[in-house]
Every structure is written in structure tokens, then in C-alpha cells.
Amino acid sequence: MTSTTTNIARAEAPRRFRWADAGPFLALALVVLIGVVMNSSFMTGTNIANVVTRSAFIAIIAVGATFVISSGCLDLSVGSMMAFVTGIMILTMNRLEPSLGANAIFAGALVGLVVGALCGLANGLIVTLGKIEPFIATLGTMGIFRALITWMSDGGSIPIDRALRDPYRPVYFGNVLGVPLPVVITLIVVLAGAFLLYRTKYGRRCMAAGSNSEVARFSGVSVARVRTLAFVIQGLCVAIAAICYIPRLGAATPTTGQLWELQVITAVVIGGTLLRGGKARIWGTVAGALILEVIANLMVLSNMVSEYLVAAVQGVIIILAMLAHRFIR
């Protein structure tokens, strides 16, 4: 056993830089570069602030999705869940406003977090206890949440009480030392997510469950529990996104959050997380959310594309960005 010392030395060797891991950031740099070249308004402070602030919703939800996906599942219900949680929060705040005043916002936010967690729990239990393919299970709950918000709003909309608008406004429009508040919240969520995923037992087990659930089970990891918790985290992230969202639009409608699930999954996958599970890239996810938002922004800023073709150009750019970071290695 002479080689022990050398091996121990190797254990401390620094992590190698991998081009593949840098992919999403390179792709982001690429679309930003395109933006700078294409349009002079792109690089203005206000525009950048707007884009980054807006990407908060998708980024926050996508952090949760990174957990769900890396644990080997998928959640299609996030967009509808977002609408449902938003609806519940607004109703709660409106109800409590007369007695609590502006504090109703806190109460409502708390209720939102609880409801989000419960929605996630429901998804998780259906998938794990019910042993139903996550795609189908969450497609089902997607319909359920969407129907609930439609029913709650009678097909119309649920606006927040006027009295709460002003005190609530800063949560989206305010800033801390010049950094927009939603960006601060996103950063906190991402840091917490990164910590949980990379630095805790839970994160480790989440990846193991996604990488090979059999092995995880044989190693004493309760795959069902890990996955259920991932869905709960997803629910909490949706609720946090909803808290930031309400002051921006001030209402919940049956179309709130529609198709966000696709954007969220796209952000996660562009970010380098494997859709089949086992590998998670939280920071990549954030880059993915930014890429999507920058592309949408460029579509508005530039005048080259017929309005009918915007979706096509967006599709092409996403594919090109993926190709670019595939062949950059």
C-alpha cells in the first residue's frame, strides 16, 4: 500500500474547468452580443434592468424545477400552479386588508407559501405514492390548477385591492442599493438552491435518485421522499415567484402563467441540467432564464421580423444557441 500518499494528494487536486459547463454562459454572452450589435437601445441601463428583473419569475420557478428534474421527475403544472397561488394570495390579502391594512400582504404571502408547498406536496405524492409518470400526473394537476383559478375568477380576473397596491408596489418595483428587489430575491433563492443542491445531503440524494433510482434505493435513500420534497421545493419557488409577480400586474386571471412550464423547463435544460435527471446546474438555469428573456426582449426591440414570425425567430435562436454551446467544446 505504497501509493496511498499520492492518491490523497490527488484528492485535493483542483477541479478542472470544463468547457461544457460554461456552455450556457457562453450562449448567454452570445445572445447579449447579438443584442448589442443589433440594437443600440439594448445596452441601456433601464433596458438591462428591466430584462433582468423580469427574468426573476422564470428563474425562481426554474430553480425549483432544477430540483424536480435532477431528481428524475418533471413538473408541467408550474404555470397553472402559479396562477392558482396568485389567485389565493390576492383573495386572502383582499379579505384581510380591512382588518390588517398593509400587513395583509405579509399574511397573504405566508398563505401563498403554504398553499404552494401543499400544491407541490400533492404533485409529489401523486407521482411517488401513486407511481404515475410525472409527465401525466402533473399534466393532470396542471388542468386542475388552471380550472380552479378559472372558477375562482368566474372566468374573469381577480384584482388586488386598491389599498394594497401602493404598499405592495416596491416588492417588484423597488430596489436595494440600486439592485431591483426581484433580482435580490432571485439571488437569495438561487444561493439557497445552490447550497441545498450542492452542499447538503438532500441535494446529494436528489442527484442520486435522478441518476439511478435503484442504486439510490439500495443505498438507503428514500427515493419517494426525496422526490416528494423536490416537488414541495418547486411549490415553494412558485409561491415566491407569485409574491414578486402580484405587484407587477395586480391581478390573477385564468391566463396568468400560461405556458410558463415550457419556458421553465427550457431554461433548466438550456442551463445544462439533464432532463433525464442526475445532473443539475443551478447557475446554468439562471443563465437559461436570462437567455430566454433576452431573446424575447430583442424581438421587441428589433424591427426586422414580421410580428407573425416572432415565435419562429425565437425558436431558431434557441436552437442556434444550443447548437453553439454544443459545438464550442
Next chain:
Amino acid sequence: MTSTTTNIARAEAPRRFRWADAGPFLALALVVLIGVVMNSSFMTGTNIANVVTRSAFIAIIAVGATFVISSGCLDLSVGSMMAFVTGIMILTMNRLEPSLGANAIFAGALVGLVVGALCGLANGLIVTLGKIEPFIATLGTMGIFRALITWMSDGGSIPIDRALRDPYRPVYFGNVLGVPLPVVITLIVVLAGAFLLYRTKYGRRCMAAGSNSEVARFSGVSVARVRTLAFVIQGLCVAIAAICYIPRLGAATPTTGQLWELQVITAVVIGGTLLRGGKARIWGTVAGALILEVIANLMVLSNMVSEYLVAAVQGVIIILAMLAHRFIR
């Protein structure tokens, strides 16, 4: 080398019946039973004919999706592709009608098949040569096809020439010995699909690619080629569905085929095909398509549900049906 004789005797033994394989059909029987109990109009000839005929589109497209999914990929673009192919076909038929008369329908159908195959080929090449996660690649082309149909129709609709309406009508509304023509076409597609998947070398390779792409590669299966071909088959199925679809309403619009991709994937998965590839159940897929259509039909026929909550009840029933056939084993 002595122990062989006993083994050979067993080789002819019939395959054992597996409850799990019967799941989708039991689930279908269950929803039909619910239908019969709940509503007297359900079992009328017209209603059954309507439902079965309607399910043709999803069933035909889902046969293609069974190939794509069992080869280890996913295609989100089918709904948009359907709209795009429909648009191209109608434009072609209208253009050719003055010179070819009713024969323009055949020419248009042929063009549709070619365009469908090419769309599938594009998807396949982006996924295999571009090495892009199918989810992202086909989400991109979904946007592209949808934008193209919107652009082709200026956001309105592309109606078929009046002169072609009547000769084309029987393709959806006609019947052969009392069996609606779309049902006949579906049966042909399903039989061809089942043959291709279960009885040919290609089908074998398709499953191998989905089951373990490394093993397939080491066995001389060109995984890229197999998957590309699966996407082409998907494109052809979309075109066939489009051929049946046009006479139904006589127009392509930007909403044609919207969200069909989700229905298609749901049908495939309910049918027992594994979303991660390697196991395909063509007949199950058909049962899945029927289940979805019957549930939608029951939602309208029954009076118990608020219109706002229809989607919720649908979601619940899908989840319950999956649970039922999960625990029936």
C-alpha cells in the same frame, strides 16, 4: 452441451398474459362504463361514432409519437406541424384546383406527405446531428411551425376552395361499410405501425435505441439514423392526420392543432409506452387516445360539472385512470 432438450420444449410455450399490458384497455373499459352509467346519450350510435372518429387525429399522430418516444426521444412540435402541413396542403390544393379539378386533392395530399416527412426529418436531424435534447429542439420547431402557419394565414384562416369541399368531404364524413373513413385510416395506420414496430428490423432497432443507446451503438445500430427515421415517421403520421382533418372544417388557422402535442404524449403514455424509451405499446396508444376523447365527451354530456371546472375534472379522471390501472395488477 447436454441440457438443451428440455429447454427447447419450453420455447414454444405461449407468452404469458400480463395484467399490466391490459391496463390501458381496462382503463378504457372503465371510462366507457362510467359513461354508460352516467348518461343515456353516451351509448347512442351517433355519439360513439362521433367520439371514435374524432379520436382518429390524436390516434394517428400518437402512433408516430410511439415510435419517437420508444426510440428515446420526444416531439413537442406535432400540433404546430399539423397546422403547418394543413396550411401547405390547402394552399397547394387551391393552387392546383383550376388545372386538376378534384384531383388537386390527391396532389395536395402527396405534397402534404412530403412536407410532413421533411418537417420530421428536420426535427430528427436537429436532434441527432445537432445533439440537442429533443424537448428543446422540438419546442423550438414548435414555435417555428406555429409562426409559419400564422404568417401564411396572416393570422386569419386559410380556407379550402369551395369547389374542393364537396369532393373532399367524404374523407372525414364518409364511411366504408358503416365504419367512418377516418377510423378505417386509423386502423390502417395502426396496423402498419404495429407491423413496423413489432415485426421489422427497424422496429427492433428503434426499441434497442430507446432501451439502451450504448448497447444499440455497440451492436452496430446507427442510433442517429433510427431516431431520425422515427421523427420522419412521426411527420408522415402528422400528414396523414392532416389529410383526414382538412375536410372536417375546411380551413387551417393559427389555432389548428394547438396543444395536441400534450394530448398525443398523454395518449402514448396512458397506453403503456415508457416515456424514457425502450417499450412501445401501439394498441395501448390507441386506447389512450380513445380514453382522452371519451373523457372529454363525458364532460360535455354530463351536467354535474361547472364549465369552469371541466379541466379539473378531466385532470382528476386521467390521474384516477392511471392509478386504477396501476393498482389493478
Next chain:
Amino acid sequence: AQDKKIIAVSIPAATHGWTGGVVYHAEQAEKEIEAAFPNIDVIVKTSPSAEAQVSALEDLSAAQKLDALVILPFTSEELTGPVQTVKEGGTFIAVVDRGLTDPAIQDLYVAGDNIAVGANTAKWLAEKLGNEGKIVVLRGIPTVIDDERIQGFTDVIKGTNIEILDIQYANWNQDEAFTLMQDYLAKYPQIDAVWANDDDMLLGVLEAVKQSGRTEIKYALGGNGMKDVIEMVMAGDPVTPISTPYPPSMIKSAIYMTAAQFSGQAPMRGSFKLDAPLITPENAEQFYFPDSPF
């Protein structure tokens, strides 16, 4: 280019027939106005959701100073705040179709009247049916427009003996309307009339009725004044003798009215309500735009 006046136009993306018409008319207006007035730049932007529309407003006003904004809001509540923010930058605000919750923001308001669309149809129908009968209704995507039309319709019907057998969503989609109507026909042996709150859906309904061969259905009505349906009205179709205009061209009118002030005329302000008179064989000609996609 610096001294050009900028008019931003923010409208929903072309996701179904009527919004497709809106995009078409907006782009027409852009071409015509830019050709006629070299000092005006019209920027048309579509958005697929309320969220995206708010983003588009942010992007447009961050990129340049907007002299005017013509907006067809997705919903009133959600867009009120963001439009107010734009106005605070000194932009002339023209709102089309759905008014903002704070009307003070609107310099110009070209109003559609969705309630009237429903109500006028209902009145006509009630009269024709002699206040009796059984009808079914198809509604669109759960949004404010849909809600208002249904509300206008049902409020009138409540005052009659007409029974609404069923109301379900068909998402302003021809295809879903076809399916839904097939199921209505299977469910109800006697249907006197059908109302689809949009002409796109009406086409699907008619196809289903035709297939069923049922003859007791006296009227199948839509709304919005889609050109195919107006052709039917002009031809004196017995089942669809009327429609209600809800012309997507209202966006064009609003853009023109807004542009006027930059071509030397005084700014137009105030509220212009588009009525929803019935389109009948007699007046159909004036609602017919053969070149429009809608």
C-alpha cells in the same frame, strides 16, 4: 430619424381569428401612415400574454421616447399600472377595446362594447324565438372579453322564457367548437338555437350541425363580423341571418386618430364608443372587407 414622432402599438399576438385581424389592421395602418407621413414612425408589437405585454411596454419605453402609445390591453386590471407608468413619461395614450380601470389615463379611448355584442344578439334571438325555446352557448377563452359577452347575453336571456341548456368553453377554436357542438347535439334532442360568441367558433358549429342532419336548429349565431360569416349574411342564410360587428379594424381607426395630431391636426381626445349594431343582409356590405384575413 431623431425628429420622427414615434407611435408604439401594442396588441395581442395573432393566436386566433379576431386577434389575427387586429394584427393585420395594425400592420396595414403602419404601412399607410408611414408612407403618408414621413415624420411618423409606427412600431407594432404583439404579445402572447398580459405578462408579455407589460414587458413589451417596458421595452418600448426603455428603448426610445414614445410620443404616443396605442394599446389594446389583454386585460384591464393588469395593464392599468404599466400604462400609467408609460403615461408619466409624457406619452399620449390611446386605448382600444378594453378600457383601463382608471379612465383618467386614457387620452383617447376607442371602445368596443362586448356587453352589447352579447346583449344585441340575445335581443334579436329572443324576438325571433318569441321568447321561448332551448339554446346552447359556446364561449371562448376565459378572459374579460369572453366574460363580458356572455354576461351581456345571459342578462338579456334571463328576462325571457328561453332556457340556456348549456354553456361550455371552446377556446375560440373552430375545431373545439365542432367537437363541443357534436356533443351538444348528442346530449340534447331539441335545440332551437346556438350562440357561439365568436364567428371562428360558429364555423365549427355549422359544420357539426350539417353533419348531424338535424333540422330543428333554427338559428346558429356568432359575433365579430368575420368575413366568411358576413358573406353568409349577405347571401341571406336562413340559419345565420345576422352577425354583430366587432371589427378588428378598430385598432386602425385608433392609430389614425392618434397619428392625426402629429400631422398638424389638433390632438383628438375623448371616448369613441363603437356600437354593436346587428349586421343584417341589408347593411352587410359596409362590414365586408374581402382583403382582411378575418
Next chain:
Amino acid sequence: MTMAAILPSAPAQPAAPAALVVPALQAEALGKTYGAITVLSDVTLDILPGEVHAIIGENGAGKSTLMKLLSGYVAPTEGQIALAGQQVAFADAVAAEAAGVVLVHQEILLAPDLTVAENLFLGRELTRGPMVDDRAMNRRTAEVLASIGAHCHPRDRVGGLPLAQRQLVQIARALLEPRRVVIFDEPTAVLANDEVAALLNVVRGLRSQGVAVLYISHRLDEVEALADRITVLRDGRKIGTWPAAGLSQRRMAELMVGRELDMLYPHKRPPATAEPLLQIEGLSVDHGAVEASLSVRPGEVLGIGGMIGSGRTELFEGLMGLRPSHAARIALAGKPVSDRTVRGWQAAGLVYLTEDRKGKGLLLDESLATNLTLQALDSLHPGPALDRRGELRALEQAVAEYDIRVRALDLNAGQLSGGNQQKLLLAKVMLTDPSVVIIDEPTRGIDIGNKSQIYDFIDRLVRAGKAVIVISSELPELVGLSDRVLVMRGGRITAELTGDEISEHSVVYAATSGEGQSAAPAEEGGGDPDDKHHHQHRPG
């Protein structure tokens, strides 16, 4: 072999030693059936603390099944298990591990996306506060890896490791914590000499700490060198338990197979003189081989030797176009080869059999016939349609020819025993009727009785004018089979041995010299390394 000395002479009765020592683990009339198939019945067994108890038997005899029962992976359908005299019923493998019983699987069971250290500590992560303590886990992992002679890095991703390294990781995982009973199921099947020697030392270390070791291997030399007692299984039943002392390898083989065994390795053929069939010049493979050149003639067995990580597998995977590679010149039967894909090679008459049957060789969830015919679909079915009867016939033929022990033909490949999977894999590749065969670890996990059949088979191929390249980590096999041996080190071919130069010693020397590693451990592995005849012909 002190423990063996105390034991009564053969065959040992399970109850007998209990008077002296309480067995660490006892099996009482254990049995297991899958549906109508009985794979194990009435096995009674005991393992004492501080003994190495070897289990031997033919492929499909039920060894792995018995181990899975003992370690909680599979529940028995009859019988009981006692741990240190106490009856237990393990709820699952985790419960068994908690009780100190751990199994090193025959097939690799690791999470491919996680690192080596993450795999080792999965489910029992070390923490500091709420955080996982990667530093400590990596340090501890490096120690355990070093102790078993593994050269991978704690932070390597397991999925990217060669098979042998993965096997070592799996062993390391079992040894991470003190155990009461450690069960090894063919741990050395993919290991080369050096690693085998290191592992045997580890096992001896465990024994001296009083751990009870159950050890399955088809390498009878290992069993002879290591075991205190030996239990033989045949057809799911226990034949008996004997003290290892006094049981020769030959006798072990006879007990396993139930008949007399003769010559193991075929007589060598006269030297091949024909023009080379396959010629490779300057083939380099990313992360693998550097500028390798070799050729093989018809009628020749070319052996490829080397240590783990010397790049043998990479070289040939690169040749097949399965890894990025480039070559100056490659010719088959004198003609340059342009289509370097598995398919193209196959059409030209060359096939490669992978060492990783689970990951790259077989579709475990598919039927035997599907697996058998996957590679030869084109030759088996001239048209596009499948001839199912033909497939079934091919399966029956393969089952007979390669002696695949199956109790039903409608099983999935994953339900075969490890050795029978290997035979199925061999049959699958041979179904394409190749003229050049490259076999990576041909007898991985195959029992002694079948080994000679496979050697005969290779001999027949070669005598029929075909060429065979054998990559093997089992030195006796390499020496016994090859007409010529190339030895690789660090991705380069460093030596060519022919005729009498071929010996275990010379291969080991060529594989290690200049790296400062001693060739000595080889002696511990297989008895007398220089005595070729000992291995070519069983004495008797």
C-alpha cells in the same frame, strides 16, 4: 489457514463448528423461486467470523441468488437466515448493511452521474453542520481506494470510469465501514493481476480482523489461495462444504461440474504464416491509445495484455469507431477500410465483443431472442420483416452451442446469471459469422467447465482460418490461448511476445516495468507463474 485447521474434515456439517464459534451468518434451508422457476432450494450454510468461505459452482448454479438472499436484496421464498445466532429477516439491503452484512455485486451498481466519493458515501454522507463534508469524504475515499489499489480519483465521475475501476469503486464502497460479513460476488472478473493481488490482500486483512467473508469466483486459483472452506452449489442445490486444504483445483472443478474435466487449454497451433488479415498502423484514440500498430494473421490468436487502464479497451473501441480516434492506415484482408463503424466493420467481417455486458452488451429488459439477434438482424432476416421462428431457432441453437443455462426461453436477458449473460453475448456477436473476432475479456464470469468450451471454440475458429484477438486480464488465459501477445502500458504497445517468450512472468514484466511497480504480486494470484504446462494441461 489456521481456521481451516480447526474444522473437521470433509464434508463439514453446518452444525458442527457451532460448538466452537458462533457463526457470523447462517442460512437454514434457504430457497428461492421466481414464478414456476426454482432457482435455489434447501441451502444450509454457515460462515464463521474470521474465515473466508468460498462458494463455487457452474454458471446459473444459484450463487448470486444465494448472496442476494443473504444480503437482503431479495427475500427468500423459504428458509431462514441467522445473524450471529439470532434469526433475522432483512427488510432490504439497507437493513442488512445496517446489521453489518454487505454485498459487492457481480454487476456494477453505482450512480453514473455521481463522483466516486459521492457514490461511496451515498446514504451515509459525512456532514459538518448542515453541509456535506466533501473534504473529509474525499480524503476517506482516497484512503480506501489506495488500500485496495484503485487508481481513480475521488472526484472522478463514475460513469466515465473504465469497468475495472468501477468494480474497484464498488468494492471500496463495501469496505468503507467496519463490517461483520462481507460478500464478494466475482469481484475479480474484470480485474487484472495487480489489482487481484491487492484485493486478495484486502480479503486476508478482513479475515484477520475477524470479518466473515463469503467469496464467489470462477478463478479457482484464487479460491485455492484464499479460502478456508469451500461450498459447492450445483443446479440450485448445495453439494457440500469442504475445508479448502486438500481440495485441489481439479477436484473443485469436478465437484462443480459433476464430471471429470480434462484439458483446459487447447494445444497451440503451428505458427501462422499467411498474409495478415487485419493491419492497423498508427491508431490513436482520445484518452486511450497512442500510435498503436498491430496486425493479426488468419489462424492466429493475438493476445493483448496489460494492466487496468493501459488502454486496451479504448484502443479497440476506437478501432471500431465507438470512440473518437484517428489512424494512419487500417486494412482488412489487404484492402483499406473506409467505413470505421460497427456496422461497416461487421459487413467487412470484423466484430468486437465488449467487456461491459451490462452497460454496452445486452438489453437487460429485452428477451433473449431480441438480444441474440440484435447485431445480426441483417444477415438473419434478408427482408425488412422479422422471421420470428427463425429467431427462435437461432436461440435454440445458440443455447445448445454455447451451453446457455436457461430455465425458460422467454426470460429477459437481465434474468440470466452473469456467466450465462456472457455466453449470450458471445453467441450474439458470433451470429454475424465474422472472420476477425476481437473479444474483450472472453470468459468474464464463466465457470471452469464452460471456459474450456470457449477456448475450444476459439481454437476451432482459428483453425478454420479466422483471426481472433483476445484482450484478457486473466494471465493463464492469455498465456494459454495466444500464439502471440502484445502488451500495453500507458496507452502504448510496449512489447511483443511470441512462442516460448509468452509466460505470465514476461507479460507482467512488460506491463509494469519502468513504472516502479513490482511484478511480485502476480505470484500470489495464480501459483507458479512460470509453469505454462501447469495451466495448459490439467495434471492427471
